[in-house]
Amino acid sequence: MAKVNPLSNPKGVKLQCELCRSPAHIQCRGCKVTYYCDVEHQRTDWTSIHEKICQLLIPVRTPAPFLSSAAERSHSMEQLLQRKKHLIELTTKEAQRLLYEGHHVDVIPAATHSLSFSVDVYGLASVELVPVYLILAEANIGLGHLTQAEEYLSHAYWTVLKTTDCSNSIRSKLHRNLGLLYSAKGEFEESLRHLSNDASTEL
Structure with missing residues (x-):
């Protein structure tokens, strides 16, 4: 796990704990898109589900690149939707x-x-x-x-x-x-x- 300082977040960005929505102080080293308030919540999430979905969260939570054509944007949105449905299941x-x-x-x-x-x-x-x-x-x-x-x-x-x-x-x-x-x-x-x-x- 990597430590994060809430005070050093970019303006307007509030990193929150995955489980309790409190200010985050820890980042998952695997996906780097999931945050926790403390080690206990990180371990709880890992034991429950995070180990199974860690890498699957990366394309869902990483900002999409700029796409110039409407067809590309539509395809990207459909991919994102299907990934989220897979995670729901x-x-x-x-x-x-x-x-x-x-x-x-x-x-x-x-x-x-x-x-x-x-x-x-x-x-x-x-x-x-x-x-x-x-x-x-x-x-x-x-x-x-x-x-x-x-x-x-x-x-x-x-x-x-x-x-x-x-x-x-x-x-x-x-x-x-x-x-x-x-x-x-x-x-x-x-x-x-x-x-x-x-x-x-x-x-």
């Missing part, structure tokens, strides 16, 4: 695997990367973000971070509410996670209501 699958294995701490960085790229590609209001919200919520419930879990589930709930083409599978998972959240909070009546909705959605 890779990070989401890894987050799901880690969640299945019960590695809740390691889920967070992988899913956070997935969410970031999903927002870039699909926008904040897209139903494509809901599966990642649910992964992040379940991981946070497993860690006992109920306020954070509730925030992700709130985003997921309102996105689903405003979407007509959301699948029953996604709706079912949303109610299941809401049931788990309220159970963890000791609100068992509300938990039962959502778990009942989960069961009815699957029918």
Whole structure:
């Protein structure tokens, strides 16, 4: 890892930690396009997902060269879009695997990367973000971070509410996670209501 000094950044440039968005003090030596606030966050990200995507981040986060023709610019933009979609698929699958294995701490960085790229590609209001919200919520419930879990589930709930083409599978998972959240909070009546909705959605 290489150290960076926030005070020496070019004017208007704010390098932020990949995990917590605090001012960055460390740069990944591998890709040189990822930054962290401290060694702990660098190690956490590396263990979770960064080792697998380190080199893939370079073309996505490196400014594109100037291209004179519209055709070249269009091709470059399409390449960038496909690379981001590949990263969404890779990070989401890894987050799901880690969640299945019960590695809740390691889920967070992988899913956070997935969410970031999903927002870039699909926008904040897209139903494509809901599966990642649910992964992040379940991981946070497993860690006992109920306020954070509730925030992700709130985003997921309102996105689903405003979407007509959301699948029953996604709706079912949303109610299941809401049931788990309220159970963890000791609100068992509300938990039962959502778990009942989960069961009815699957029918």
